[in-house]
Amino acid sequence: MDEYIIEQTITKSTGEKITKQYAKGRLLGKGSDTEVFEVVSLENKKQYAAKIYSKAKLKSGKLKQRLKTEIRIQTKLSHPNILKFENFFEDTENIYVLVELCSNKNLFELLRRRKRLTEMEAQCYISQLISALKYLHSQKIIHRDLRLNNLFLTEKLELKVGDFVYATKVEFEGERKKSICGTPNFMAPEVINGSHSYEADIWSIGIVLYTILLGKPPFHTDNSQKTYSKIKSGHFSYPEGCSISDSAKELINRILIVDFSSRPSLDQILESDFFHQGYQVPKLMNLSTLVAPPSEPREAKDMQEYKETKETRELKETKDIRVNTKRNSVPKKTEKLTAEQFKANVKMTGNIFTGHGADGEIYVKKWIDYTPKYGLGYLMSNGNCGVSFIDSTRMILNAGTSQFFYMDKGNTADKPLITEYNINEYPDELKKKVSLLQYLKNYLEADTEVNVEESDGKLPIYLKKWIATRHALVFRLSSRLVQVNFMDHTEITISCDMRVITFVNRKGEKYKVPLFKALQGNNEDVIRRIKYARDALSHMIKFKI
Template identity: 30%
Template sequence: MSRAQPLQPLNNTQLNNRGNITPIKGVRRSKENQFDPVPVHGVPAAPPVAVAADKPKKKKEKLSALCKTPPSIVRTRNGRDYRRGNFLGEGGFARCFQMKDASGQIFAAKTVAKASIKNEKTKTKLLSEIKIHKSLKHANIVNFIDCFEDDVNVYILLEICPNQSLMELLKTRKRVSEPEVRYFMVQIIGAIKYLHSRRVIHRDLKLGNIFFDPQMNLKIGDFGLASVLPSLDSRKYTICGTPNYIAPEVLGGKNTGHSFEVDIWAIGIMMYALLVGKPPFQAKDVQVIYERIKKTEYAFPADKPISEEAKVLIKDLLSLNPLNRPTIDEILNYDWFKGPFPDKTYEESLVSTPPGFGKISKTQSSINFTNTKSSAGIYTPKNKNPVEILRSDLQSEQPKSLLPQSLSPNDTRNKYEEVNPSVLGKSNRRVNFNSNYSTTIKRLNQICFETYQNMRRLEYSKHEQIVSEELPRCENPILISKWVDYSNKYGFSYQLNNDDIGVLFNDENTILKVHNGSKFMELIYHENEGWTCIENSIHHPPSQVKRQLEIVDFFAKYMNSNLSKVSENEDRKETVFLRRYSRTSDYIMFEMTNGNFQFNFKDHHKICVSKSGLAITHISPSRIIQTHPLILVLKEGNFPVEEVPECLEKINVIKEAIKRKAFKDSSA
């Protein structure tokens, strides 16, 4: 008997049959159970194939066969009853039915047989899918409604999306016009940006998992393969997904690992498929698909022409190296999005191209593009805390139940309070990372990667016209004013230009004494959790840090007596730590907890990159300080107030140094 596999979403070919909804064999329906059929496309769709890179795929018996038809009335523990309606389709592990509540509202219910949950791994997979989907709320993600169980089934109740999926649209249309695809891409990108801000990787993005709601807005569904990254620089190693859409690093398995960039790759696959008519690596043999993916072996057919701007974007999205793919925000800056852009998707698009889409003016296209980005949440700040899978989400309190209380109904829609992962259970006052310390819990490689990508994008777009509203607000950053490298014994000591003094000890922890204050800060590194900040009183320090405080005082006296400052005092805007430093023969590089990078060059000119690479500061040997948007400096070729020797060369050195850090850390 084959071992039970993790839950797989519903079969797309059955689920997405608009005109022929077939009842389950052998099941007779009474008239009261046959309320008006609504074709559903807002539920988990085509089954992602569990792939093995080297072994041929074996045909497995569908565990959905174990799923019993729900009773005509499904009763929940919180007193809500749902009336079962039409059978909608099935996949490897689940069947889908319509469910109607007492008010007459119709939903889609993904139904999983408890008999198919044969081991702890499969159970964890199902509960993780529920927790992840339940924790999401976005205009372009299928809405999670409820989850409940009876003696034989678990039910996941979802928003119903009755207007087909992108896969069916493509099957009908064969190819889709570029203006329509632009609109589709913005809605998809908005949802993915939200997912990634919550540290969720979808891992099965494809045309069959993206659905049209009643207003023809696109919504991403099927979180059966979704995963939460415990930290921004961690990796996943399971080989999973749908063959035509799998990113090359996924096929590397434990040798490479994968992260958010697999979803960026999937955007490229979907864009190519919509414009050309089929996925770029498609073949009858799955192994041939994998070999093509590993070599990024694809072409743009001459008989199916698309714009050069579209080709440029697709090529970058399908970069073999994940770090060479554009970020979510960078994608929308490509020239391709400057073409005709509609105000919405019309139902007519399900069968044909709406007239006039190619003749939308530049002005109107720009307005439509901005409005669509706004509706898709592109401009929304990343202020959502990450999704977190708790132990209570995976353990049931009742012997016969599969769903834990934390995932069960009662206050289902509002059950999940956002969890601040940086607040760990230690004594003393914990600093709230949601305020000044939000970036301290970011891993170093993620900060390096974001900054490098922004610098690369600005360099690429320096010849374009500048929109003043998009320029960052520039203020002088907190800088390292003095430093002493005593790492052969204690660590690296530094004084900031707000007169705070810190020591980055050799064990990677930091103590920072706040100037003219009665407190000091400990920045403690945990291998799994990242960085945690604890505030203590100078007058009552914990016994284990008294010796370290003495070392900080020693360095403070030395620097105040022997070293000159880089710049004048800055008012306290935030508390900043040094997290890492590195030295070469040409410069010393400081990486700060607020995401800034400071470079002290051997010619005594100092440059700091801040605001994730959007702003740049120069400190001259005579201590004149100036801060400007990086794009303006790149355009002019130098700083406006006081020119910097070999300015662009120095900026390029900075960009390449940050790039090396991003690459090195991601491969570590």
């Protein structure tokens, strides 16, 4: 049999045999007992992750029992944040366990690329982890190996808990498990001491939170015995000058307590101040966070610029209620808001940036990046205003009309569900987003001259995708125009249809040349920036940003 083809033989009750084939693709991971490959069903073209256990290595009774437990437990689970079990079978050499394929790998790979995550990302992922644990614990299951490698990320960056090799089912109320298992850095002290239950998973949440915020586990040493000793002592510290918030430290300190009975419950973790910092925790992170943080501020002093105190939030909520009671709707187009009023209402602290664009093209003229709280607001050169929200939905308002388009995520990132609405008539669930769109429109239009084009009523050119890096902001428009604004105030605009580029230097001078001439020219600065734009664009396409 071809080594790149995996065959599953199914024998029907009639004795008839059916063969299903899977093409083996790239290696996804490797452990001491297993290899994980990407596989594709030749029958329906669906992709899976296949954990392959060599029968030659399964001579140990413990390994066989773990495999049986993993299959028995995972076949009965069904939850949005649990890795979906698909199938298992065997041949003469191996046992195959097929599970849902997560194209963005796992939190370990994300942390390896990013070094550490922002608190907003931590809130998003830990919330999903807690949702999974609530379900598991309700099914009387303890995972016992919650580490970054086992927290997988789908193509939409949805977190999925996987790898149930060490999972166990609690058979009766108050049962304490005796097995010492798991990964040293993430093991709870009571697991090491040989008597544990659900609280061991709570401990692992604290380890995961510390690790993704600070880049390494709190009890890490150069050997497992030293690590075990540190874990059992419960003594850990924070790096000097670390920038995480007091509420993050407080939560970690409450979780990483040796006395398991003193740890907070899953609900108490979600109720902690860490998850209530003045902005709404996104359900899913933007795909751009695979390569860059959702916002530049990381230090505590910068965080304070966009965090609201409890008193401010309460005052704002009271004010919003009063406004809505009076108007019973969002502000209409004729009800203008000044930039000062916008700042007062929305607590905007970001800076407005300006693009030069290419002559004859519609481009992003002004924008404000306020991702931690709302999203990115932008004004097009033709006067249309849009918002790319943090939940991956988008909205664009046709200038000079009451028409706007709302783009929901739909079934795929490339084919959003697009709906047309009137600014004075739309579903209630869009009220906050429409309000924000109108606020941003007035804020970005202040002191700005734009040539408003007559609308044909069709979907206008809008910001389709964007990504922020350390050196630039990259915009992909629905017109296939790529606009790259560098931090040193230079800019490159690439027209994919016309295959021409417009380069704007630091003095604001524009140069428009065919793309092939620019690449063959002697201006190394321009060539370097084109290549940077190309690489950033490749990242966006590769990661479906």
